[in-house]
Amino acid sequence: MSDKPVPTPSEDTARFWEACNEDRFVVQRCTDCGTERFYPAAACPNCWHTDFEEVELDGTGTVESFTVVHRAPTEAFEADTPYVVALVTMGAETDVTVMANVLADPGDVSVGDSVTMTWEERDGQQLYQFELAE
Numbered sequence: 393m394s395d396k397p398v399p400t401p402s403e404d405t406a407r408f409w410e411a412c413n414e415d416r417f418v419v420q421r422c423t424d425c426g427t428e429r430f431y432p433a434a435a436c437p438n439c440w441h442t443d444f445e446e447v448e449l450d451g452t453g454t455v456e457s458f459t460v461v462h463r464a465p466t467e468a469f470e471a472d473t474p475y476v477v478a479l480v481t482m483g484a485e486t487d488v489t490v491m492a493n494v495l496a497d498p499g500d501v502s503v504g505d506s507v508t509m510t511w512e513e514r515d516g517q518q519l520y521q522f523e524l525a526e
């Protein structure tokens with residue numbers, strides 16, 4: 393068992409975390425106005441409509457910004473330092489932004505880099521991460 397935290401699914405996020413366990417990254421698209429939202433939420437942040445369809449993204453994205461973590465927030469992450477936490481804009485057909493680790497040497501990561509999603513298993517839950525695209 394890892395000392396790192398794992399998500400606790402809620403009524404609104406359970407379906408998302410189930411999809412992650414199938415190595416699928418899905419976002420919610422409002423069936424009224426078309427706004428895509430991530431993280432999963434009960435209502436559209438644009439129009440408050442509650443119905444949505446699930447859209448699977450292809451896992452590709454572009455680093456919009458990033459930081460290098462040198463001081464771990466908890467002991468569980470100390471062995472990983474220094475590590476990269478990035479804001480990644482996903483794919484060409486969406487403007488969803490995702491924050492996650494980029495599993496690479498911090499010196500190798502730049503704004504504008506192409507990344508692809510990869511998965512880390514932690515206590516039975518698949519968690520999304522990124523790696524530099526080849």
Ligand SMILES: [Zn+2]
Pocket residue numbers: 422423424425426427436437438439440441
């Ligand atoms: Zn909406």
